[in-house]
Amino acid sequence: MSILRGSATRSATRRQLIQVGAMAAAGLMLPARAALAQTPVASDVSGTFKAMSWESEAEMRKWFLHTEKFFSTWYPNLKPEIEYGITWADYWTKLQTTIAGGAQMDMCWMHDSRAQSYANLGMIQSLDDYIAASPPPDWPDAYFTSQVDAFRYQGSQYAIPYDWATGGFYINLDVLDKAGVEVPTAEWTFDQLLEAGQKIKASMANPDDAWGFYLPTQSHQVDWIAKNFGGQLFTADPLTSHFDDPNTIAAFQYLYDAIWTHKVMPPPASMEGMGLNQQTAFASSLLGIMYSLNDEAFVFGEIVGDKAKWTVAPTPTGVNGRVQFAGGSGFSIPSTAKYPDISYEYLKFMATDPANLPITAKMGSMFVSRKDAWQNAMPDPSQVDPEAYKQVFFTLGEKDGQVPLYFPGYQQWDSSIYVKNMDRLWAGATDDVAGVCQQVHAETQKLFESMGG
Amino acid sequence: MSQHNLPNDRGRAINTGDVLAWLLLSVLGVFWLMPFLWMLSSSLKSLAEIYSFPPNLLPEQLQWWNYIDAWNAVPFARFFVNSVIVSVGTTAGVLLTSSMAGYSFSRLRYPGRDKLFLAYLATMMVPFPVLIIPLFILMGRVGLVDTLIGLILPAAFSAWGTFLMRQFMLSIPREVEEAARVDGASYWRIYAQIILPLCKPVIATLGIFTFLGSWNEFLWPLIMISSVQNKTLPLGLTMFQGQAAVETPWQLVMAAATFSILPVLVLFVLGQKYYVRGIATTGVKG
Numbered sequence: 001m002s003i004l005r006g007s008a009t010r011s012a013t014r015r016q017l018i019q020v021g022a023m024a025a026a027g028l029m030l031p032a033r034a035a036l037a038q039t040p041v042a043s044d045v046s047g048t049f050k051a052m053s054w055e056s057e058a059e060m061r062k063w064f065l066h067t068e069k070f071f072s073t074w075y076p077n078l079k080p081e082i083e084y085g086i087t088w089a090d091y092w093t094k095l096q097t098t099i100a101g102g103a104q105m106d107m108c109w110m111h112d113s114r115a116q117s118y119a120n121l122g123m124i125q126s127l128d129d130y131i132a133a134s135p136p137p138d139w140p141d142a143y144f145t146s147q148v149d150a151f152r153y154q155g156s157q158y159a160i161p162y163d164w165a166t167g168g169f170y171i172n173l174d175v176l177d178k179a180g181v182e183v184p185t186a187e188w189t190f191d192q193l194l195e196a197g198q199k200i201k202a203s204m205a206n207p208d209d210a211w212g213f214y215l216p217t218q219s220h221q222v223d224w225i226a227k228n229f230g231g232q233l234f235t236a237d238p239l240t241s242h243f244d245d246p247n248t249i250a251a252f253q254y255l256y257d258a259i260w261t262h263k264v265m266p267p268p269a270s271m272e273g274m275g276l277n278q279q280t281a282f283a284s285s286l287l288g289i290m291y292s293l294n295d296e297a298f299v300f301g302e303i304v305g306d307k308a309k310w311t312v313a314p315t316p317t318g319v320n321g322r323v324q325f326a327g328g329s330g331f332s333i334p335s336t337a338k339y340p341d342i343s344y345e346y347l348k349f350m351a352t353d354p355a356n357l358p359i360t361a362k363m364g365s366m367f368v369s370r371k372d373a374w375q376n377a378m379p380d381p382s383q384v385d386p387e388a389y390k391q392v393f394f395t396l397g398e399k400d401g402q403v404p405l406y407f408p409g410y411q412q413w414d415s416s417i418y419v420k421n422m423d424r425l426w427a428g429a430t431d432d433v434a435g436v437c438q439q440v441h442a443e444t445q446k447l448f449e450s451m452g453g
Numbered sequence: 454m455s456q457h458n459l460p461n462d463r464g465r466a467i468n469t470g471d472v473l474a475w476l477l478l479s480v481l482g483v484f485w486l487m488p489f490l491w492m493l494s495s496s497l498k499s500l501a502e503i504y505s506f507p508p509n510l511l512p513e514q515l516q517w518w519n520y521i522d523a524w525n526a527v528p529f530a531r532f533f534v535n536s537v538i539v540s541v542g543t544t545a546g547v548l549l550t551s552s553m554a555g556y557s558f559s560r561l562r563y564p565g566r567d568k569l570f571l572a573y574l575a576t577m578m579v580p581f582p583v584l585i586i587p588l589f590i591l592m593g594r595v596g597l598v599d600t601l602i603g604l605i606l607p608a609a610f611s612a613w614g615t616f617l618m619r620q621f622m623l624s625i626p627r628e629v630e631e632a633a634r635v636d637g638a639s640y641w642r643i644y645a646q647i648i649l650p651l652c653k654p655v656i657a658t659l660g661i662f663t664f665l666g667s668w669n670e671f672l673w674p675l676i677m678i679s680s681v682q683n684k685t686l687p688l689g690l691t692m693f694q695g696q697a698a699v700e701t702p703w704q705l706v707m708a709a710a711t712f713s714i715l716p717v718l719v720l721f722v723l724g725q726k727y728y729v730r731g732i733a734t735t736g737v738k739g
Contacts, residue, residue, distance in 0.1 A: 052679075056693055059695065083679040085688070085693075085694075090691065093672075097585055097586055103593055305501035
């Protein structure tokens, strides 16, 4: 039972936990730290509780609501100081410096793409003892499995997920109508997508500066495409590169051909040269089908305005079944936490309190980490068809969603190996897809060997 | 006099080359002005218009309230005050320490002076990112993390500023100083009343460069400042930005960026002469 369900149940719960704490103190088998997690917190604990977030000023409002409730109810003498409004890229520089510098940091926002690296460096703490002593309600069954697993490193849990995002297609209906192309379904193959892209491009007034579809080329977003082609980028235990797998190469060949052979997909440099990004191209009806995450649906109404009609659709099915991108964020306890026990209670409260979930889901534009709270994360029907949104991002996402393998040092690998080599393909500097993939494979394997396997 | 050789108001003949140069410079001027104009234009657009293609330089409907929304969304007045405190404090610190060190390295004679100067100059070779964690730990130990003093203090010592002051002071005739010494002036008095007044041009140059650098400084404040009330303008500007670019209200970011550069713009207009001279003197890119 959570100690943080709400004020109505708080007294009884706290009494129960006092008993648990007393038993632990008397020498029952709970580990010391786990006992602390369950021990009722002394409401007279005073000081400053420090946390760090990448959220913008607007997104932060919901967390302040929950924070205010938590601290005013249980720790009125503990002053929370949450640092926010740091851009995504700068956040990691700051978090790493702060922890490496030994400064107090009691809680931090964590992302699945970074969790393993931070856990490997000992910068965040394992939550296993806390979870064993006082698990979040219905843990882990009620939570998206892919997201729970994404925050595990060497068998330990390093974050409690608070949100979950999936990928899908945004469809410019005006463009598809003009091209005579149906809205994609989950049964579409990648060949059908290519065919649709060619039709869309041909139907444009100026086909040279317009495109059929946009698929991502970043490493973490290519992962699901490679899996649909029957390949993969890496496997764990031991870490192994699969960039030399013919199916993985076929996925990159598909992307290369879409950009340079069929010219149905915009090369990044060409879009930049026109002062465009994919959202602008989509909103201006220069792009028919655009891949992105579910949260963009919440801002697309404002971005597209009345320039075009749009909806959402599933990504295609590959030769070995269907895989969809999934990912998300969580809360972790840094190694420099002064109040790690309170931090666990706080992050559990923020991520799982039923009273928080509707607010978090609505303001965060994401599905929250609990599967049963999906309906709180639905966009306004005036923006996009809720049924289509649910089908594409929730139902299929839950069924087919997979988080990429973000091994420790992933970001370094991405910039020093993947981007360095693959940018030559996306820029059209070479057409040797297999050669580039083999090069990435060789360099990646060398890196893995230097990491000890 | 041919029609290609007209006199200008100073009596010098204007030739075709001059006209071509002006034309070229005008085109380049507009080209260089474009980012600023684009920022101004985007600050007055709706988000939907920002995401339109082809883009329009002139907004369809002026959204003046973007400025009000941006100003009210985060405490920009506080950020302004913080930026002014940090920039003025840093500039004053750099001018004081650099001029004193420059005076010492250029006018005083003592054993190891030049080696000491070279050692100080060599600190310019150490990239700042390497120093961040040790400096952060140091600031933490003296209790200056998340304070404006913590931003000013490490920046108040500049090897480059010292170099600049020393080189300028070396050009001042030694006779001036010797005359003062004959009159019984102390080293301090010579520095304060003889040398410094002669260094006004280099002080202005160093002051402007330091102020602009401090005003735009991002990395060190990012690491050091954690509370909203101590944020400077560059940090405040990032408070609008969402995790994904598409979640960012760019019209508010552009409005905030526009009013954040106004003080710098005023400073530049007032001290343009010294800024340009500084670039010419030091070879530093503007």
